[in-house]
Amino acid sequence: MTALLKIPHLPQVMIEGRPFVLLLTFADRDGDPIDLSAWSGSFAVGADPDNQPITTATPTLTADGRIEIGLTDAQTLAVWNGVDHDGRPAKASWQLDLISPSPDLNQFWMGTVTIYPAMQS
DSSP: OOEEEEOOSSOOEEETTSOEEEEEEEEETTSOBOOOTTOEEEEEEESSTTSOOSEEEOOEEOTTSEEEEEEOHHHHHHHHHHSOOTTSOEEEEEEEEEEOSSGGGOEEEEEEEEEEOOOOO
16 A cells, blocks of 8 residues: 655644644545544654654544644643753654554654744743
């Protein structure tokens, strides 16, 4: 099976201590969604791909190919505290693993997110 993960073209931005949501669509080459209802998945964010994750989440997977990943305020604060930032925006790496009912179809993707300090009011 050849499949595509549609990642939004907007920059991936996380703000320290604020909720983070990433919405993705998993589809075949024709653009038809792949039923993920029997799949499982995991999502991890770390300082870089070679380090241990700072935080993890279990994505919500749907029959219409949607993948929803959410991190809590505490998790984004942990990411901010786990990356080298000197008070300025910094990059973190993420990895999404999708496990299919058929072991030969497992998928994984990696990307980056920029994390910003929260504005003080």
